[in-house]
Amino acid sequence: QKEVEQDPGPLSVPEGAIVSLNCTYSNSAFQYFMWYRQYSRKGPELLMYTYSSGNKEDGRFTAQVDKSSKYISLFIRDSQPSDSATYLCAMANFGNEKLTFGTGTRLTIIP
Amino acid sequence: NAGVTQTPKFRILKIGQSMTLQCTQDMNHNYMYWYRQDPGMGLKLIYYSVGAGITDKGEVPNGYNVSRSTTEDFPLRLELAAPSQTSVYFCASSYPGGTNGYTFGSGTRLTVV
Numbered sequence: 001q002k003e004v005e006q007d008p009g010p011l012s013v014p015e016g017a018i019v020s021l022n023c024t025y026s027n028s029a030f031q032y033f034m035w036y037r038q039y040s041r042k043g044p045e046l047l048m049y050t051y052s053s054g055n056k057e058d059g060r061f062t063a064q065v066d067k068s069s070k071y072i073s074l075f076i077r078d079s080q081p082s083d084s085a086t087y088l089c090a091m092a093n094f095g096n097e098k099l100t101f102g103t104g105t106r107l108t109i110i111p
Numbered sequence: 112n113a114g115v116t117q118t119p120k121f122r123i124l125k126i127g128q129s130m131t132l133q134c135t136q137d138m139n140h141n142y143m144y145w146y147r148q149d150p151g152m153g154l155k156l157i158y159y160s161v162g163a164g165i166t167d168k169g170e171v172p173n174g175y176n177v178s179r180s181t182t183e184d185f186p187l188r189l190e191l192a193a194p195s196q197t198s199v200y201f202c203a204s205s206y207p208g209g210t211n212g213y214t215f216g217s218g219t220r221l222t223v224v
Contacts, residue, residue: 008151034212043115043201043215044154088153098144098169099213103153 003027006089006102014110019076023089023102026070030091030100033065035074038086038104047087048074079109113137117202117216124192124223132187132219134202142205143185144213145169145177147198154201160185161207192223 006023013019021035031052036044048063050056050072056063062075072091076083089102118133136143145157156169160179174196176188185204189196199220203213 006153041218041220043203043217044213045215046212049212098156098159101154103151 001026003100004089004091004102007105008103010106010108012108012110013079015079015081017079017109019074019079019083019107019109021074021076021087021089021105021107023072023091024070025072025091025100027091027093027100028067028070029093031094032092033063033072034090034099035061035063036088036090036101038088040085044088081109081111084108115202115204115214115216117200117219119219120217121220122222124189124221126192126194126223128192129188129190130192130221132189132200132202132221134185134187134216135183136185136202136204136214137183138204138214139182140204140214141182141207143179144203144205145175145185145187146201146203147171148201148218149198157187157200189221194223197221197223 004025033050035048037047038044050063053065053067060077064073086104086106088104090099092099115136141162144159146154155171158177160166166177199218201218202216205213
């Protein structure tokens with residue numbers, strides 16, 4: 001079993017829809033949770049960062065962490081064609097300098 | 112502010128050739144990392160470094176070598192290139208602990224033929 005599982009997609013939704021991206025994990029020691037966005041032929045860029053459980057909102061993006069279920073989500077409201085990218089979840093436990101990444105979900109927003 | 116700079120952006124190697132992928136960061140980050148990304152496989156850690164003079168193996172180190180003589184530079188050396196090393200290589204850097212997130216370079220697309 002992989003430490004971090006992420007549905008690779010691809011996921012296609014119409015413009016304006018709410019998008020839900022998810023990851024599950026098996027290591028209960030993970031405390032730091034991140035979402036990266038990667039455009040085609042570019043490096044990943046940090047999109048959202050949360051510590052422990054709860055929600056964090058930044059504009060149209062909301063990151064949610066449920067440590068009891070070992071499940072994290074990224075919601076995108078009012079999705080735009082510019083949101084078309086691959087989204088990678090990543091996580092780490094305190095004191096560990098290495099992030100563990102999911103395989104990424106490829107998202108396409110259809111105008 | 113350049114962030115993390117990788118060179119070259121593209122390279123074609125013949126089997127058995129060697130090359131060095133360059134990575135430089137100007138954020139004074141202590142930690143640096145090399146990943147490879149293959150389609151559908153996510154990011155796999157090759158090597159990482161927590162400071163100048165200190166390096167350690169990641170998940171897939173075979174066929175690669177690194178050095179870290181300065182805080183800014185973290186080159187990745189490929190010896191005796193093989194087709195299995197065809198991939199996109201990303202360098203990243205972070206503050207100690209990495210839990211504030213990594214800054215990635217734009218990648219080097221390598222093909223071994």
